[in-house]
Amino acid sequence: MGTVFDIQHYAVHDGPGIRTLVFLKGCPLSCGWCCNPESQTFQPQLRYVAFRCQKCLRCVESCPRHAITHGDVGPIIERTSCQDCESWPCLEQCPGGALLRTGRSMTATDVIEEVAKDIDFYRNSGGGVTFSGGEPFAQPAFLLELLSLAKRRGISTAVETCGHAMPQHLQAAEPAVDHFLFDLKVMDPVRHAQLTGRDNELILANLELLASLAPHKITIRHAVIPGCNDDALNHEAIVNCMNRLGLRSLHLEPYHPLGEGKYAELGRRYACDADARSLKPERMQLLKTFFIERGLDCEFA
Ligand code: SF4
Ligand code: SF4
Incomplete structure (x- = not known):
């Protein structure tokens, strides 16, 4: 692997x-x-493509680690909390494809x-x-x-x-x-x-x-x-x-x-x-x- x-x-x-x-x-x-x-x-990472974001903020609720918070112009990702995620639930919730997994x-x-x-x-x-x-x-x-x-x-x-x-x-x-x-x-x-x-x-x-x-x-x-x-x-x-x-x-x-x-x-x-x-x-x-x-x-x- x-x-x-x-x-x-x-x-x-x-x-x-x-x-x-x-x-x-x-x-x-x-x-x-x-x-x-x-x-x-070496670890997979979360990418946030801002221009695709619909500002629905579904990702905020989906993250079990509370790594995403409400910002003035959309979600804010706290990178130190978003590490070694096992199931990446935020990706499934994102309607615009603004969140991507790399790796x-x-x-x-x-x-x-x-x-x-x-x-x-x-x-x-x-x-x-x-x-x-x-x-x-x-x-x-x-x-x-x-x-x-x-x-x-x-x-x-x-x-x-x-x-x-x-x-x-x-x-x-x-x-x-x-x-x-x-x-x-x-x-x-x-x-x-x-x-x-x-x-x-x-x-x-x-x-x-x-x-x-x-x-x-x-x-x-x-x-x-x-x-x-x-x-x-x-x-x-x-x-x-x-x-x-x-x-x-x-x-x-x-x-x-x-x-x-x-x-x-x-x-x-x-x-x-x-x-x-x-x-x-x-x-x-x-x-x-x-x-x-x-x-x-x-x-x-
Ligand atoms: S990848 Fe996992 S830890 Fe990171 S924001 Fe999404 S749900 Fe939260
Ligand atoms: S779920 Fe996707 S489209 Fe909605 S605020 Fe989060 S990143 Fe943006």
């Missing part, structure tokens, strides 16, 4: 061909720019049954399943079971990882993974800790480990976040690291603030002050050229 917060079909990024993306809940990092804030905690327990067999529905697409396009998150290695036993079941069905596999994982879990998974999409966010350890909540010592050691096992499986992913990691020193350090480890494939992802609204739905504040407008296509093209001139195969989304 594991906790999954989304399964998306017919994706064309996040690995080759047509893919199904399985999002596992829980992450050891806490990047301020994360576009999936619902991925960060559910699934067996690995059920996940792979869902993934296998598109097996013909994978065969025709060279695609497969990509396990993402959150951090998939934060549920290591579940991930290993998923990988093993996918392989038994002949489905190609990819894992998108922030690299903050136990090395033995990476080692155990490696034979069943066809593609690693490995994030490098910030190379300076102090800055990494400031921006993600943890330094990058373990991440870089894990990248070195994977590069020694299967360098051909690794694509480095670098999310370009203006004002956070979009500077020459960081980019030179990425080049040096990849060249030292014999890695060539780099995928850039321009920052976008599309996940901003989800923070409010989870009762959180969006704390990233990156300026998306400063990240024009010309800037991404310049960056791509920068990396190609230094010997890397570079693309951007």
Whole structure:
């Protein structure tokens, strides 16, 4: 059993061909720019979509923990009281679909049954399943079971990882993974800790480990976040690291603030002050050229 917060079909990024993306809940990092804030905690969470709310306040009466109270403009959810709910009665009472549960327990067999529905697409396009998150290695036993079941069905596999994982879990998974999409966010350890909540010592050691096992499986992913990691020193350090480890494939992802609204739905504040407008296509093209001139195969989304 594991906790999954989304399964998306017919994706064309996040690995080759047509893919199904399985999002596992829980992450050891806490990047301020994360576009999936619902991925960060391990427990299922309540989302409140304000524009769907009819202000009927049925949810107030339904909650056995008194986690919802009357507010001036609708319900107010007390997040510390709304934890580990067993039956989620507020969802059933909500007529407008304003309350949503994010995260559910699934067996690995059920996940792979869902993934296998598109097996013909994978065969025709060279695609497969990509396990993402959150951090998939934060549920290591579940991930290993998923990988093993996918392989038994002949489905190609990819894992998108922030690299903050136990090395033995990476080692155990490696034979069943066809593609690693490995994030490098910030190379300076102090800055990494400031921006993600943890330094990058373990991440870089894990990248070195994977590069020694299967360098051909690794694509480095670098999310370009203006004002956070979009500077020459960081980019030179990425080049040096990849060249030292014999890695060539780099995928850039321009920052976008599309996940901003989800923070409010989870009762959180969006704390990233990156300026998306400063990240024009010309800037991404310049960056791509920068990396190609230094010997890397570079693309951007
Ligand atoms: S999920 Fe459970 S605890 Fe949270 S508001 Fe709804 S009924 Fe109350
Ligand atoms: S039950 Fe749903 S629609 Fe009614 S007040 Fe609560 S969140 Fe809004």
